[in-house]
Amino acid sequence: MDPFHATTGPACPLMAANVDTDVIVRIQRLTDLEPDALGPYAFETWRYRPDGTPDPAFVLNRPPWTDATILLAGPNFGCGSSREGAVWALKAFGIRAIIAPSFGAIFYNNMFQNGMMPVVLPAPDIEALAGIARAQPDAPFQVDLQRQVVVPPNGTPLPFEVEARRREALLNGLDDLGLTLKRDAQITSFEGADRQARPWAHEPGA
């Protein structure tokens, strides 16, 4: 997995509530494209007009946000379908960190699995950041995992929380699978004991 230390770049305010993963990427794209080819299809429902041309009214079509590495988002970002392709599409677009008051639970986990950083901050703080981003779109923001802060241009750093285990994993580019494989013996012993307690769980239909 790619590690994540920090990202510095334009922060695009996309403040709608309940942005769902169907809108982030259509299921159809995931059946015929590889993850890194999904960039042009991120938010296609909102990004293009019916004739296929970019809709200038959509924020991610407006420079410098075409090069955004940070999204400033509304509550429940990434709700809905479990499709990890939503994370792949945003990553392929160039997004590295998303700052929202809350996230869809499966999307949130999927971000960590792909070296991307979800940051939870209170909604009023994000509103304030969005105000700055709109006033000075070219001024870079920073999300720094090492220091656990969001740094707006010329502003005071805002601290954020992240579990130590997840922070370590992102900083070092470790995924859960490598660590769990080392616990093979522990899993086997759990299974042995649990098979006594709940045999039906281990032998479907017997």
Add this chain to the structure above:
Amino acid sequence: MARTMFDKIWDAHVVADLGEGTALLHVDRHLLHDLSGGNGLDLLKARGLSVRSPHLTFAVPDHAVSTQPGRTDGSVDVSARLVPRLRTHTARHGIKLFDINDREQGIVHVIGPELGLSLPGLLIACGDSHTSTHGGIGAMAFGIGSTELMHVLATQTLVQKRPRTMRVTFTGMPGQGITPKDMILHLIGTLGASGGDGYAVEYAGDAIRALSIEGRLTVCNMSIEWGAKIGMVAPDDKTFAFLEGRPYAPKGPRWDEALSAWRTLRSDENAHFDRDETIDAARIEPQVTWGTSPEHTISVSARIPDPEDAPDATRRDAWTAALAYMGLKPGARIAGTPVDHVFIGSCTNGRLSDLEDAARVVSGKSCAPSVRAWVVPGSQQVSAQARAQGIDRIFTDAGFHWREPGCSMCVAANGETVPPGERAMSTTNRNFAGRQGPRARTHLASPAMAAAAAVAGCITDVRTSL
């Protein structure tokens, strides 16, 4: 200490405590489907790993398959690519596949309970957010992403952070013509699409106990639509009667042993929930969504909301965008809105009782000529049972198309879409922009409401057409 049902099931699955409320959990059943399964097995192979517990892993093609009568893998491109891949991979790893036209085939969340793969107290994972459905049986079931899916394949475990607990109690009894779909839509409208973020929810109260197992599955199905990854109902005698004799349920003395264990699963009397919510079931009316989030739901007798009345700026903007997308005017009555398509099916409402509900409304009537109406049974078994009762004939006589089991127009992954700009009433779970096809307009409702709309040609209160 008094524990909730969720606490009991979680605790029974902890292989290792990883600190900070995170645990490594054992997965009892891993369900694969055609969009996520083959891909996960590819990823596994790329890392040189094999499937740790193929005997706990089951696969079924449902999302990508055509639902055209007489379908094969090749009926649509996407299934021609994905279904053979799933078949090859599952055969190589010794995973049981319920193949495209086998009698066990169906939507993954319909066949799990139907085959007895889903049992009370089990931890069930699937690369699909509606895995919460299986909570209706009393399981702890949730959706996972592709990387997590590969983790389960390789280790039969998952790393998860323990969610907070919430109990939603439905007090009172719903009135005539009110279905489980109306109950859950009303709940989502009340608590909001993010109301359950971070929670595992237990649905309780007399109105939940009174529901059939199929009804409980419908309620739990839509947990994720208000942010709760897990929704569950404590198992009871109805649950046990539903499961007994199912092909993958325990048998003989083991059934009795399981039964005594399952009876202890319910939340203890004084168990602590982090949050408690109450919904008055008696006040629920037939629901229909007007916007692009499941929280955009109103009673069929109500008027379409005006963004000027929104409680805050975020919602005002969301309502304005939703109304523009849906082509609706604020202040107008939702009833009377003409529909072009009616879709009855999905893991929310594709079970036998759903088709029976809809058939009662349709019986002896016909579809409005302007409406294209489809019934897509949730599984081969549902289809067979419905046909045995003549339900397929009630629909086809009324001008509905009777299709083969699959997800179909719920997600439109197989190319079965609602055309751009057209309006559908769907018994599915998501009215997201573009979900049923680019620029498709979706109204979510119960099977009875959808059937009534097919007959009337517009959104209508099913209680007046019964």
